Amino acid sequence: MTIRLADIGKTVRDTEYAVRGPIVARATELEKQGREIIFCNIGNPQALGQKPLTWNRQILALCEYPELMHLAPEVFPTDVVEAAKAILTGTRHGLGAYSESQGVRFIREAVAEFILERDHIAVDPDAIFLTDGASKAVQTVLRLLIGSPHHGIMVPIPQYPLYSASITLYGGRMVPYHLDEANGWKLSRTMLEESIAKAKAEGTRVRAICVINPGNPTGAVLDEGNIQMIIEFAMAHGLSILADEVYQENIYLAGDKFVSFAKVYHRLAAKDIPLFSFHSCSKGLLGECGVRGGYFEFRNVPDAVAAQMLKLQSVCLCANLAGQAAMYAMVRPPKPGMPSHAQYVAEKGAILEAMKSRAILLADGLNKIEGISCNVVAGAMYAFPRITLPAGCTDAEYAMALLEETGICVVPGSGFGQAEGTAHFRTTILPPTQKLQQVVKALGEFHRNFTEKHAPALQR
Numbered sequence: 001m002t003i004r005l006a007d008i009g010k011t012v013r014d015t016e017y018a019v020r021g022p023i024v025a026r027a028t029e030l031e032k033q034g035r036e037i038i039f040c041n042i043g044n045p046q047a048l049g050q051k052p053l054t055w056n057r058q059i060l061a062l063c064e065y066p067e068l069m070h071l072a073p074e075v076f077p078t079d080v081v082e083a084a085k086a087i088l089t090g091t092r093h094g095l096g097a098y099s100e101s102q103g104v105r106f107i108r109e110a111v112a113e114f115i116l117e118r119d120h121i122a123v124d125p126d127a128i129f130l131t132d133g134a135s136k137a138v139q140t141v142l143r144l145l146i147g148s149p150h151h152g153i154m155v156p157i158p159q160y161p162l163y164s165a166s167i168t169l170y171g172g173r174m175v176p177y178h179l180d181e182a183n184g185w186k187l188s189r190t191m192l193e194e195s196i197a198k199a200k201a202e203g204t205r206v207r208a209i210c211v212i213n214p215g216n217p218t219g220a221v222l223d224e225g226n227i228q229m230i231i232e233f234a235m236a237h238g239l240s241i242l243a244d245e246v247y248q249e250n251i252y253l254a255g256d257k258f259v260s261f262a263k264v265y266h267r268l269a270a271k272d273i274p275l276f277s278f279h280s281c282s283k284g285l286l287g288e289c290g291v292r293g294g295y296f297e298f299r300n301v302p303d304a305v306a307a308q309m310l311k312l313q314s315v316c317l318c319a320n321l322a323g324q325a326a327m328y329a330m331v332r333p334p335k336p337g338m339p340s341h342a343q344y345v346a347e348k349g350a351i352l353e354a355m356k357s358r359a360i361l362l363a364d365g366l367n368k369i370e371g372i373s374c375n376v377v378a379g380a381m382y383a384f385p386r387i388t389l390p391a392g393c394t395d396a397e398y399a400m401a402l403l404e405e406t407g408i409c410v411v412p413g414s415g416f417g418q419a420e421g422t423a424h425f426r427t428t429i430l431p432p433t434q435k436l437q438q439v440v441k442a443l444g445e446f447h448r449n450f451t452e453k454h455a456p457a458l459q460r
């Protein structure tokens, strides 16, 4: 007898993941039919033409195939060879063998040093797990925190659907808190208090708050005061904090800088509540989404609970070793004076500059379209413009029509959550500049036509 859909667990059936939902499926179908599709639905930099950093790829090449070491220094600079040898020695058996479940200790030590250098705070390599991308890290922590159907996790609205999907999958309750669109998508203590009060009144035991900084899909960058407010809120309510910091290098405005939750948490001596911080090699300037490297670092988690996390991780043995090696390359870039330094700086600078100018181009271009308004894209890789739709139309219909008519694939705002009565879509800033200009132009024409076509007869 075959498997019936009805036999599959309800939590699996209820799980939704808009970033790869029906609109993307249709886009793939159209592409197969020969249509040119611009995939703006997902932050997948290399799929949109971003070149991988040479430093990273050379290290990975040597780790995967150490026989190439003899090509040094004509092909592989000596610092690359040294880094690859250090990784291979650290793993003991190379990339083809499982590592310890928590991840290669030598690489965890490098991650700990990276955090120490960034934040000037003590870091324990044994409080770091290397994971298959940040997604698996977030899932491990959510899995741990959701112990009953009454357990709730506070999630920003709009949010990255990894959170809503995983909370549904693990049988917990999502407790939404709204980001303030009119105020650059910042969050306020009042909104957080309202959200938790409502959840408690509904019988939810709120366990944790997730924060994405810089924000996906909002593009907002939190300042230190905002982060302190969130930590104090979490302390007041005894919540764990999940700090998703995968876009920490993607900051575009001159006055902004990335401040980690760990740093502020340390300054506030917030020892009573657990903090989990996430990072990845998929975003930033590496854009190595396919390599699946990530980590989480935790603070103030009792040993017995950490042992449960280790058990969860060990069920899948360990994170993939190429991803672990990429994390090493990410946290240990070449230093000034090393042979690869100049090229690394040039490549990194070019990527960041391109992202910055596209962030401006996209937000400015969208704001020129009547019926679309977009906050400044201060960080991350996305714009989340608000759209005025004709009565009766949904953002999903809008996104599907946009795809069919222009070949531009975006994700409807409903996939991320949005304030009632508003409509949005999310697009990345990643297509090459010329393509992005094309996207803005096509969007303008499409929006006008769509509005006209669906306007009530009297208004036409």
Ligand SMILES: Cc1ncc(COP(=O)(O)O)c(C=O)c1O
Pocket: 043, 132, 133, 134, 135, 136, 160, 162, 212, 216, 244, 246, 279, 280, 281, 282, 289, 292, 293, 294
């Ligand atoms: C906010 C956020 N967290 C986590 C992830 C997952 O990243 P990874 O590829 O490391 O699993 C993404 C990917 O887009 C993201 O936007």
